[in-house]
Amino acid sequence: MSLTRRLAALVCGLTLSAPLWAADVDIESYGYPITNPFEATIATTPPDLRPSLPDDSDIDQSDYKILLHPEREYELPDNLWAVTKMKYRLAEQDGEAPLIFIIAGTGAQYSSSTPEYLKKLFYGAGYHVIQLSSPTSYDFMASASRHATPGLSEDDADDLYRAMQAVRAQHPDLKVSDYYLTGYSLGALNAAFVSKLDEQRRSFNFKRVLLLNPPVNLYTSISNLNKLVQTKVEGINTNSNFFDLILGKLSRYFEQKGYIDMNEAMLYEFQMSKEHLTDEQMAMLIGTVFRFSSSDIAYTSDLLNRRGLITPPGTVIKSNTDMTPYLRRALQCDFDCYMREQLIPMWRARYDGGSLDQLVNKVSLYALEDYLKNSPKIAVMHNADDIILGPGDLGFLRRTMGDRLTVYPLGGHCGNLNYRVNSDAMLEFFRG
Amino acid sequence: MVKKILLLALLLSAESAWAETTPPIGEDGFKNPLERLEFNPGLDQHVFEQSSFQALDVYDPWESINRRIYHFNYRFDEWVFIPVVDGYRWITPDFVESGVSNFFANIGDISNLANSLLQLKGKRSMDITARLLLNTTIGVLGVWDPATKMGIPKQREDFGQTLGYYGVPAGPYLMLPILGPSTLRDGTGLVADFEGLATLDFLDFFAFSFDSPQLEVSTLWAIDTRSTVNFRYGQLNSPFEYEKIRYFYTEARKLQINE
Numbered sequence: 001m002s003l004t005r006r007l008a009a010l011v012c013g014l015t016l017s018a019p020l021w022a023a024d025v026d027i028e029s030y031g032y033p034i035t036n037p038f039e040a041t042i043a044t045t046p047p048d049l050r051p052s053l054p055d056d057s058d059i060d061q062s063d064y065k066i067l068l069h070p071e072r073e074y075e076l077p078d079n080l081w082a083v084t085k086m087k088y089r090l091a092e093q094d095g096e097a098p099l100i101f102i103i104a105g106t107g108a109q110y111s112s113s114t115p116e117y118l119k120k121l122f123y124g125a126g127y128h129v130i131q132l133s134s135p136t137s138y139d140f141m142a143s144a145s146r147h148a149t150p151g152l153s154e155d156d157a158d159d160l161y162r163a164m165q166a167v168r169a170q171h172p173d174l175k176v177s178d179y180y181l182t183g184y185s186l187g188a189l190n191a192a193f194v195s196k197l198d199e200q201r202r203s204f205n206f207k208r209v210l211l212l213n214p215p216v217n218l219y220t221s222i223s224n225l226n227k228l229v230q231t232k233v234e235g236i237n238t239n240s241n242f243f244d245l246i247l248g249k250l251s252r253y254f255e256q257k258g259y260i261d262m263n264e265a266m267l268y269e270f271q272m273s274k275e276h277l278t279d280e281q282m283a284m285l286i287g288t289v290f291r292f293s294s295s296d297i298a299y300t301s302d303l304l305n306r307r308g309l310i311t312p313p314g315t316v317i318k319s320n321t322d323m324t325p326y327l328r329r330a331l332q333c334d335f336d337c338y339m340r341e342q343l344i345p346m347w348r349a350r351y352d353g354g355s356l357d358q359l360v361n362k363v364s365l366y367a368l369e370d371y372l373k374n375s376p377k378i379a380v381m382h383n384a385d386d387i388i389l390g391p392g393d394l395g396f397l398r399r400t401m402g403d404r405l406t407v408y409p410l411g412g413h414c415g416n417l418n419y420r421v422n423s424d425a426m427l428e429f430f431r432g
Numbered sequence: 433m434v435k436k437i438l439l440l441a442l443l444l445s446a447e448s449a450w451a452e453t454t455p456p457i458g459e460d461g462f463k464n465p466l467e468r469l470e471f472n473p474g475l476d477q478h479v480f481e482q483s484s485f486q487a488l489d490v491y492d493p494w495e496s497i498n499r500r501i502y503h504f505n506y507r508f509d510e511w512v513f514i515p516v517v518d519g520y521r522w523i524t525p526d527f528v529e530s531g532v533s534n535f536f537a538n539i540g541d542i543s544n545l546a547n548s549l550l551q552l553k554g555k556r557s558m559d560i561t562a563r564l565l566l567n568t569t570i571g572v573l574g575v576w577d578p579a580t581k582m583g584i585p586k587q588r589e590d591f592g593q594t595l596g597y598y599g600v601p602a603g604p605y606l607m608l609p610i611l612g613p614s615t616l617r618d619g620t621g622l623v624a625d626f627e628g629l630a631t632l633d634f635l636d637f638f639a640f641s642f643d644s645p646q647l648e649v650s651t652l653w654a655i656d657t658r659s660t661v662n663f664r665y666g667q668l669n670s671p672f673e674y675e676k677i678r679y680f681y682t683e684a685r686k687l688q689i690n691e
Contacts (some may be wrong), residue, residue, distance in 0.1 A: 024461065037465040057526060082666055084507060093496075096526075109669040146506050170470050224466055224603040232470040241483035247683055254691045257586050284479070318504040322497040324488055329670045331484050348626050383465040395460035407461060431440055 022398045024191055027409040030417055037385040038282035040415030043267040051423040053120040061091035061119075066166050067143050076142060077303070077317035080129050086143040088167055089115075089131040091123045096175035097116050098207075099128040100430070101164060103194070105185030105414070109133045125427050128174060130167060134187055134292065136157055139299040140271055147350070148304035150297065151343045151361040153218075157193035161196025163205050164194075179204035180430055184414055185388070186221075187216040188214030188380075189214070189365065196371050197380060208430055209378045216397060219360040220390035222335045226294075228287025230385075231280040242284060249275040286387070286413075295330035296339040309333075309341055318362075365396070372400045379404040379429055381422065442453040482534065487679050498607040502674050505612060506665035513610075532656050538574025539566045542634045543625045547589035551597045555622045559584050573635060588688070591628070592621030596689035605678055611665075613681040634652055 025236045034040040035048070065085040067073070071083045087111050100122050102115045109180045110131040119129045133140040135156040141148045145159045168174075181204075183191035188211035215221035236242055253275045272278065277285070302310040310329045311317070333341070339356075347353035361367060372378055380396065380401050397405050406425065408416055416422050457463055472479070492498065521529065545560040563579040563586070570578050580586060593616050597600070603616030614622065668676050 037463070057521070081503070081670060082510070107669070109667075111667070112669070118493075133669075136448045137669060139666075139669060192469060209461045227466065227471065228469075229476045230471050233479065234470050236479055236483075242479055243483050243487055243683075247687065251687050251690045254687065259585060260688065280469055281608065283466075288480060288484075289485075292670070296672070299671055320499045322495055322499075323672060323673065327486065327488065327675055330672075332481060346452055384461050387465050391458050391462060391464065394458070394462045398460055412465070427561075 011321055012068065013294045022067070022401065022405040022407055024407050025409060027252060030409055030421065031330060032410045032419055032421070034415065035410060036282075036411035037383075037410070037415075038286065039388055040273055040288055040361070040410060040412035041387060042272060042282055042415075044415045044417070045270050047265050049072065049420055050418045051063060051121060052124075052405075053117070053343070054124045059091050059120070059122075059123055060093075061089060062086055062205075063089050064167075064170060065359055066163075066170055067280070068163060068166055069146075072143060075304075076130065076266055077144045078319040080303075081141050081319075083142040086163060086166075087139060088132075088133070088163075089121055089173075090167075090171065091129040092174065093123075093126060093128050096177050097128050097181060098178045098430075099130065099176045099181060100180040102131045103160065103181075103183035104131045104132065104134040104137065104186035105183075105187045106134060106290065107136050107138075108187075109137050109139060114414065114417065116186070121426070122430075123424050125430075127180070127430075128176065129140070130164075132160065132163060135190060136186060136251075136297055138296045141297070141300045142304065147346065149301050149346045150341055150387070151218075151339065151352075151363060153155070153189060153367070154197075156190055157197050160190060160194050161197050161201065161203070161267075168203070177206045180208050181206045182212065182426075183214075184212040184417060186215060188212050189218065192365060192368050192378065194314040194373065195375070196368055196399065197372075199324075206376060208432065209375075210426060210429055211378065211380045212417060212426075213382055213388070214365060214380065215388050216393035217360060217390060218363045218364045219356075220393065221337075221388035224388055224390065225290040226289060226334050226336055228283040231287070233278075233280050233284055245293055246285065248282070250276065251382065252342045252359040266326050283387075284400075291331070291334055294335040294338060295327070295333055297327060297335070298333040298342065299330040305346075307342060357402040365400075367402055369396075373402075376404070377406050379406070381406045381408070381425065383408045383416065385410060387413050433669070438451055475647070478590075487674060489677050490682055492605040492678065494604055495608065498605065501607040502677075505607070505610060506617055508610060509665050513658050514602055516663070517655055520655050521659060527658075529659070532652065533575045534567070534571070534577045536653055536656055538564065539629065539634055541586070542568070543591070543629055544587060544589045544634060546585070547591055547594045547625075550591075550592060550594045551589065554589055556589070560587065568635075587653075589620050590618075591624040592618030592685070593689050595621055596685070602682065602685065605682070613677055615682070615685070618685065 001032055015200065032040075033046060034043065052063075065087050067085050076084055088416075102110075102118050104112060104115050109112065110133045119131055122129050133144075134150075135141070135145060140159075141150060144163045145156075147155060150156055181191050181195060181198075183189070185289055191209055192214065195206055197205050198206055232408045233242060235245055240248075250270070250352040253268065253270055253273055256273070256275075299310050302308070306313055310326055310333070314422070317323075339359075344356065344359060347359060354360060365372070378401075380397055382389070382397060382405065384394065384407055396406075408422065410416065411419070411422075454591065456467075483645055501560055512536045515669050526531075541560055541564050545557060547558045548560055563584050566579040566582070566584075567574045567577055577586075592615075602618070608614050608619060608622075610620070654673070666673070670676060
């Protein structure tokens with residue numbers, strides 16, 4: 001056999017067998033009912049297909065505060081008084097148990113709905129659970145981050161790691177058998193870098209680490225989300241804006257229903273009604289949430305570092321200061337603008353950084369390729385229709401993770417995390 | 433050769449025709465969800481900015497004092513109200529908690545009924561009357577809520593909504609101490625509802641809890657109300673929470689009045 005033929009055979013073999021290494025769940029046996037990725041992202045799983053979870057009243061839990069940067073109490077302006085200390089939530093089991101850390105996704109707080117759901121799931125399975133805010137959440141930026149300029153994954157992991165150590169030290173009586181780690185969305189990328197850091201610092205020796213719907217190329221994910229607010233939505237003009245359109249639909253929906261009823265099933269039922277949102281409208285809704293997070297990040301980072309891009313230098317902000325002008329300015333800054341104006345300049349000044357491409361390689365999962373390949377304790381769960389991925393991202397995960405990657409055919413971005421099939425798989429993975 | 437090129441062209445065109453309906457699935461199984469969306473042309477991309485700027489436009493002439501009250505409420509919630517509510521929840525068994533909630537809710541149904549009548553909403557008034565009758569009798573003075581189980585859910589109507597229904601504008605935005613976001617119209621409505629309840633004095637409740645020195649009952653009422661409202665200051669997790677609450681409140685009230 002000639003060399004070219006052998007090479008061809010090798011390439012064929014690789015391309016044919018590569019998808020087989022990863023556990024691909026086929027669409028028929030999966031049974032997830034929402035085939036639209038945008039709808040899945042917004043409405044998540046219909047209530048009767050979710051796992052049974054313990055009630056809040058059955059969980060021994062509390063919010064705690066910890067002062068990580070004492071100087072911030074004096075540095076932060078009055079309007080940020082509530083976030084000078086880092087807050088987190090701990091749910092305790094009686095006696096010794098494994099402990100799992102949950103890192104929230106982009107802009108999300110420790111107490112937002114997905115970490116709450118994951119807490120209930122793992123608490124019900126017998127874990128102590130600690131919920132942490134995302135390094136991109138304004139409370140974390142103000143209270144726990146050293147440079148308050150999130151986006152450099154190694155720095156973010158370092159901040160998280162210090163926070164986790166401080167949290168652990170605040171509960172010396174908590175009996176822990178083993179440590180586990182998980183995160184969803186951006187929190188999953190953070191978890192991967194935290195796990196890498198743990199290999200050196202060895203405070204926790206995580207036994208297993210699960211990445212749920214991580215971005216692979218951070219810039220692809222950001223560009224995708226940024227693009228969502230540019231979708232073409234009918235019926236928006238100078239008199240009626242996008243929010244009016246959505247609220248109008250809600251109003252008509254409730255009118256038909258006869259009464260206002262906001263619950264978990266509502267979004268799902270709403271999408272079944274004739275007022276349902278189009279793909280473009282749902283995409284814009286998701287994009288809007290991301291844009292609001294982006295402007296919070298841009299505002300907070302600028303304020304804490306006194307860059308003067310949004311808050312002019314020397315401005316005194318009191319608790320009654322009209323913040324609308326700053327919000328207006330921040331709303332005009334999307335994540336791209338934040339990277340251009342704040343993240344890259346900071347990276348260049350502090351770490352002698354280079355081009356955008358270099359930054360993207362450094363902060364994305366690519367930077368951990370070898371580590372992920374050789375760490376059997378790490379697994380990834382992802383969806384084939386996740387809106388934060390781009391072409392080739394799943395291929396990277398397949399090559400890197402092999403059979404430690406599970407690809408679900410549906411679910412959009414994190415929409416199937418609370419589907420019973422997924423929750424069983426998550427618990428199964430940690431059970432080992 | 434020509435045949436081959438033709439075939440290729442045919443294949444390509446077939447593929448692109450198919451691509452318009454479902455985006456092509458990548459070699460790695462990726463479904464390309466963004467491919468199915470239609471985007472605005474590059475120079476016409478301002479929907480988000482325009483929409484959010486308009487959302488900031490709420491009539492708020494008393495902003496300075498409102499913001500101070502917002503921060504006061506935030507602190508009061510964090511340092512006093514929520515710890516008390518948590519303690520209350522920890523001490524009382526679940527069935528007592530829900531009994532207390534139901535009892536106060538049943539008294540509240542009086543003003544729901546009055547406002548529903550004022551808005552000439554026939555079906556809703558009948559529903560609330562049925563609720564009151566069922567819950568006060570079978571539900572033992574409202575401690576149980578059999579009406580909801582029988583398919584008559586609770587429906588809220590307040591005097592602010594009634595005023596809104598007859599076209600009274602919301603007026604300036606108002607952040608009430610402890611009670612939270614409101615407007616001049618809705619704040620007035622709140623006072624009217626309270627006065628109305630006190631005058632009617634259903635089940636001798638007001639005589640018992642406010643005129644005599646039974647301060648415990650009114651305190652319990654406040655604690656129960658706070659514990660049934662899920663909102664927590666800081667929950668919107670943004671340095672611009674004041675603006676966001678202001679927008680959500682005004683829009684939610686519009687929804688309630690329309691329905």
